Amino acid sequence: MAEFLAQYSIQRWMEMCPQGYLEDTVYGHEPDATEPEFLLADDDEREAAIRTTVSLVVGERCALAASSGLINAAPDYPSKRFLATQTLDEARHVEVFTQRLFDLGVKKDDLESTIDRYANPNLVKFAEVLLEKVEHGDFVAGVVGQNIVLEGMAFTVFELLEAGNREPNPKFSQTLRGTIADERRHVGFGENRIGSLIAQHPEKKAEIERMQQEMSYYMLATFSDSFSNADTKPRPQSDAPVANADFHGTNLATATPEEMEAVLANTVIGEFKTRLARVGLEYQTPTVPVPA
Amino acid sequence: MTDIDIGTGTDTDDFDPHALAEQDFLDEVHSFQFWFDSIEGYLTDRPYGRLETTVEEALDEDRRERLITTLCNYSVGETAALEGAAGLVQLAPDRNSKIFMATQVADEARHLEVFLHRLRELGVAEPESEIERRAQPALVDFKGALLELVADGDWQAAVFAQNVILETMEYTVFRLHAAGADAVTRDVLAGVIADERRHAGFGENDLGRSLAADPTGRSRLREIRSQLDPMVLGVFEGALRDVGAPTAERARLAGEYLDTVERLGLT
Numbered sequence: 379m380a381e382f383l384a385q386y387s388i389q390r391w392m393e394m395c396p397q398g399y400l401e402d403t404v405y406g407h408e409p410d411a412t413e414p415e416f417l418l419a420d421d422d423e424r425e426a427a428i429r430t431t432v433s434l435v436v437g438e439r440c441a442l443a444a445s446s447g448l449i450n451a452a453p454d455y456p457s458k459r460f461l462a463t464q465t466l467d468e469a470r471h472v473e474v475f476t477q478r479l480f481d482l483g484v485k486k487d488d489l490e491s492t493i494d495r496y497a498n499p500n501l502v503k504f505a506e507v508l509l510e511k512v513e514h515g516d517f518v519a520g521v522v523g524q525n526i527v528l529e530g531m532a533f534t535v536f537e538l539l540e541a542g543n544r545e546p547n548p549k550f551s552q553t554l555r556g557t558i559a560d561e562r563r564h565v566g567f568g569e570n571r572i573g574s575l576i577a578q579h580p581e582k583k584a585e586i587e588r589m590q591q592e593m594s595y596y597m598l599a600t601f602s603d604s605f606s607n608a609d610t611k612p613r614p615q616s617d618a619p620v621a622n623a624d625f626h627g628t629n630l631a632t633a634t635p636e637e638m639e640a641v642l643a644n645t646v647i648g649e650f651k652t653r654l655a656r657v658g659l660e661y662q663t664p665t666v667p668v669p670a
Numbered sequence: 671m672t673d674i675d676i677g678t679g680t681d682t683d684d685f686d687p688h689a690l691a692e693q694d695f696l697d698e699v700h701s702f703q704f705w706f707d708s709i710e711g712y713l714t715d716r717p718y719g720r721l722e723t724t725v726e727e728a729l730d731e732d733r734r735e736r737l738i739t740t741l742c743n744y745s746v747g748e749t750a751a752l753e754g755a756a757g758l759v760q761l762a763p764d765r766n767s768k769i770f771m772a773t774q775v776a777d778e779a780r781h782l783e784v785f786l787h788r789l790r791e792l793g794v795a796e797p798e799s800e801i802e803r804r805a806q807p808a809l810v811d812f813k814g815a816l817l818e819l820v821a822d823g824d825w826q827a828a829v830f831a832q833n834v835i836l837e838t839m840e841y842t843v844f845r846l847h848a849a850g851a852d853a854v855t856r857d858v859l860a861g862v863i864a865d866e867r868r869h870a871g872f873g874e875n876d877l878g879r880s881l882a883a884d885p886t887g888r889s890r891l892r893e894i895r896s897q898l899d900p901m902v903l904g905v906f907e908g909a910l911r912d913v914g915a916p917t918a919e920r921a922r923l924a925g926e927y928l929d930t931v932e933r934l935g936l937t
Contacts, residue, residue, distance in 0.1 A: 462779030469772030
């Protein structure tokens with residue numbers, strides 16, 4: 379265990395992040411990069427971007443609360459130190475996505491009301507399920523919920539958004555690439571550390587799988603709401619560059635909202651199945667949510 | 671005492687955060703970005719807090735033993751600070767404070783890591799059990815008291831105990847220790863001291879603002895301080911003895927700590 383945990387030390391984090399892929403960035407992107415004109419000039423586009431970014435802020439706030447909350451429950455120093463780097467990563471994500479809301483024209487005084495207005499209720503419930511485990515100091519369930527379920531979802535959503543924005547919005551795409559690099563590390567820790575703990579506590583499996591099932595339900599409900607509003611589908615303007623991005627076999631420039639929802643949900647669930655199996659858990663299928 | 675050069679690590683361009691309006695100032699100095707720019711200056715190219723060019727000095731057995739005990743107790747203090755700051759992320763009343771506390775979590779975890787690494791360099795194979803064996807009871811009590819304030823959800827009292835009392839205590843001890851430490855330990859302490867200064871600054875600033883709007887706050891903090899002071903002074907006595915401070919110097923530094931806390935005017 380000690381050898382793998384050395385890969386998650388603060389020192390390693392410093393070499394990879396501040397001195398690595400974040401060097402010379404400001405709020406996760408090139409200092410001079412801006413949101414594209416086609417997005418800022420169109421109220422519908424801008425509102426859709428705000429709605430999407432609010433979801434990212436809500437998810438990252440949950441991850442910040444969970445990772446910091448798990449530090450005191452961690453059973454060893456290396457896990458505490460890794461979770462400290464994750465806490466900082468999540469705070470950075472909160473900051474860069476909050477900054478994006480400001481870049482999209484949200485006034486600082488209106489930040490909380492904007493988040494309240496656009497936050498998806500199912501995403502809020504998803505967060506509550508996880509934070510209840512964290513609040514009870516349940517380290518094993520907390521790490522599965524945070525580093526496998528939440529991070530697994532975030533990782534795939536960020537990848538989809540990054541692919542869709544690579545051409546039309548290089549600023550947002552770069553910000554997302556930095557967060558994807560972080561999330562990859564977090565997921566890796568979850569898989570590596572938690573497998574041995576689940577083997578030590580097999581009696582916890584059923585309860586953790588129930589949590590995963592509940593979180594998956596709210597995740598799918600969030601996807602369903604989002605795509606039924608069609609708020610994340612890029613709608614290129616005549617003067618905007620057209621994204622021709624492939625995401626797991628789907629062309630994001632031409633896909634319908636239903637096709638995008640399907641590819642996103644299938645990709646996340648596929649990831650869950652693989653990662654849960656690696657730690658000795660079995661994916662539990664939730665009931666299919668109905669769009670709100 | 672010899673002053674050590676820790677630098678500020680912040681950008682030396684014309685930018686002056688103090689010229690900003692209050693909310694803009696807080697947005698700036700409590701941000702991840704500000705933290706990121708700050709630490710770049712004094713931690714880049716210092717793996718585990720030490721310059722690669724710094725040469726390890728030979729330590730006699732007595733000095734090595736005392737250094738191990740000291741570093742074990744620093745690790746207890748940093749674990750308290752790590753767990754305290756992690757709890758304070760949950761309690762923080764606004765997004766700036768939350769993000770600042772997240773940077774403090776990473777700082778405290780780094781301190782713990784560099785002290786554990788130094789212990790291994792000194793030949794301690796299992797630092798965790800060594801820490802448990804050598805921990806000062808007064809420091810363990812202080813840690814318990816701090817985490818109780820955090821568990822009670824008392825942001826103001828916990829920030830006072832952590833970012834004012836604990837940070838001032840550490841700042842005083844670390845500076846004294848760094849002045850007479852071996853070269854590698856001095857490198858490590860220099861980076862830690864620079865962080866502690868930022869944390870103490872946050873505590874003073876945050877409490878200064880909250881106390882201005884809370885007429886009963888000072889007497890409440892005074893009460894908390896009266897409960898913590900005996901533990902703090904006990905920690906001082908042990909810590910200063912371990913770093914080799916003469917008896918007269920110990921009394922002077924304990925007095926310096928008390929004066930510093932008094933001067934902040936928070937109690």
